[in-house]
Amino acid sequence: MKPKILCLLLTILLLFPHTSTIFAQPDNTSSISGTENISDTNDTEDTSKPSDTSDVADTSDNSDTSNTSDTLTLSCESAILMDATTGAILYEKDASTKQFPASITKLMTLLLAYENGSLDDTITFSHDAIFSIEFGSSHIAIQEGETLTLEQVLYGIMLQSANECSNGVAEYVDGDIETFAKHMTERAKELGCKNTNFVNANGLHDENHYTTAYDMALIAQTLLQIDAYREMMGNTYYEIPPTNKQTETRYLHGQHQMLNPNSLYYYETAEGGKTGYTSEALNTLVTYAKQGDTELIAVVLRCNGAQHYVDTKTLFDYGFSHYKTEKVLSAGDLAQTVSITETYKNKTEEKAQISAAIPKDIYVTLPIGANPADVTTQVTCEPTASVPIAAGDALGSVALSYQGETIDTVSLTAQDSVAVTTDEERAAQSAQKRNHILKIIGICIGVLLLCGLGVILFFRYRIYRKKELRRQRRKSARKLRLQQYEQQHLHHRK
Secondary structure, three states: OHHHHHHHHHHHHHHOOOOOOOOOOOOOOOOOOOOOOOOOOOOOOOOOOOOOOOOOOOOOOOOOOOOOOOOOOOOOOEEEEEEOOOOOEEEEEOOOOOEOOHHHHHHHHHHHHHHHOOOOOEEEOOHHHHHOOOOOOOOOOOOOOOEEEHHHHHHHHHHHOOHHHHHHHHHHHHOOHHHHHHHHHHHHHHOOOOOOEOOOOOOOOOOOOEEOHHHHHHHHHHHOOOHHHHHHHOOOEEEEOOOOOOOOOEEEEOOOHHHOOOOOOOOOOEEEEEEEEEOOOEEEEEEEEEEOOEEEEEEEEEEOOOHHHHHHHHHHHHHHHHEEEEEEEOOOOOOEEEEEEEEEOOEEEEEEEEEEEOOOOEEEEEEOOOOHHHEEEEEEEOOEEEOOEOOOOEEEEEEEEEOOEEEEEEEEEEOOOEOOOOHHHHHHHHHHHHHHHHHHHHHHHHHHHHHHHHHHHHHHHHHHHHHHHHHHHHHHHHHHHHHHHHHHHHHHHO
C-alpha cells in the first residue's frame, strides 16, 4: 500500500512543477500589485509531462540517445542547432518560419542593456514600467520609484523573466519602451536577422511581435561575445537585498530546468539560456551547452508541455555526437605583404608596404573523427592596393575547404593604416623635395668647387714641379761645370 501512495505522490509532483518564490515568507496568492510574491501566470512555461512518450527520448540522464539519421524527431514547430563559435547550422526545422517568441525576446533586451549600460548603473522604475505589463504576467513586484542596479534588474530578467524589469531596461537605454523596441529591431537587422520585429521589451503577445529560430540563434550567439553575460548566464540563484522601497530580500530562482540539477530535464553541460511562454506562442526556449571546445546553441519554438526540453536535448545529443569545433588557424597566420600605392596627377607611387593577415583565431565545425589537418587553405590576395587603407580592411581572403567543399571564407585584413596624402602633407613633401634638391645642388656645387680647386692646385703643383726640376737641373749643370773647371785647372798646374 505504501509504495502505491509514494508513486502517486511522485506522479503529482511531476505533473505540477515547483514554482520558486521571491521572498522569505510569501503569500500563496498572486497579484501584480502585491509586493510579497511573483506572479508566473501567462509568461511561465508549461512544463507538464507529455502524454505521449513513445517518441520521446529519456531525459533522466545525459546518455547518448541522439538520432543517428539526419532527420530528428522533434515536436516543436521550429528549431535550429547552431555552432556558437563558427555560426555553422548543424540542424534546422522550419528555422525561417515566423513565430511568436514570448519571453526569449528578453535576450535582445539583455543584449542592448549590456551594449549600452554599466552593471553598476541604477534604474529608478517609472509608473509606466510597472503598470504597463499585463495583469498576472511575470514580475518580481518592483514598486514605482524603486531603485535597483542594472545588474539586479538583469538577474530579474534572466532568472524570473520579470516583465517590469525589461521595461525598466527599455527606459534606461532609450527613454521609453516604443523607442527601445525600434532599437531592438534595428539591432536585430544589424546582426543579420531578416524576419524579426519587436514591439516591446518583454515578449508579451502582440501580432506584430515575431521572430524565427534562426534569428534568435543569431541574437543568442552575439550575447555570448559579452563576457559579463557569460559570467551571469549560468547562475540559477540570486538575491536582491532590501531597496529604497522594499524592506525584504528578494530571492530569485532560475526557471530553465535544464540548468537545475534536481530537475528531470537537467542537462549536465547546459550553460544558460532563456525560457518563454504565452498561450499564443506556447513554450519557447533558447539554450547554450558546451562540451570541450564545442559550444552549441539550440532554439525551439512553439512547443507543447515539456517538449521544448525534450527537443532541446535531442538537438544537443545529435550535435555533440556528430560534430566538433576545431581551431585550424591562428591570428597572424598566412600573412601577405601588400604594396599600398597612391596616384597623383597620373603618377602612381608606392606609399607603403603593409601586412595583411588573419585577425583572429579561426575555428571550423567538422564531423566527429575528422582531422583538422585535412582542412586546406587557398589564399587570394592582390599584391597591390590603393589608399586609403584602414587597419582591419579586407585586402584578401582565405578559403577553407574540407574534402573538396568550401566550409568557410575568412578575410586577410590590413595590420596598419595608410591614409591619403593631404594637401598640407603634399605641400610639405614638395618643400622637402625642393630642399633635398637644393641640398644636392649645393653638394654638387661644392664638389665642383673642390674639384676646380683641386685642378688649380694640381696644375700649380705641376708648374711648381717643373720650375723646381729646371732649377735643380741648372744647379746640377753649374755644379758639373764647376767640377770640370776645377779638374782642368788642376791639370794645367801639373
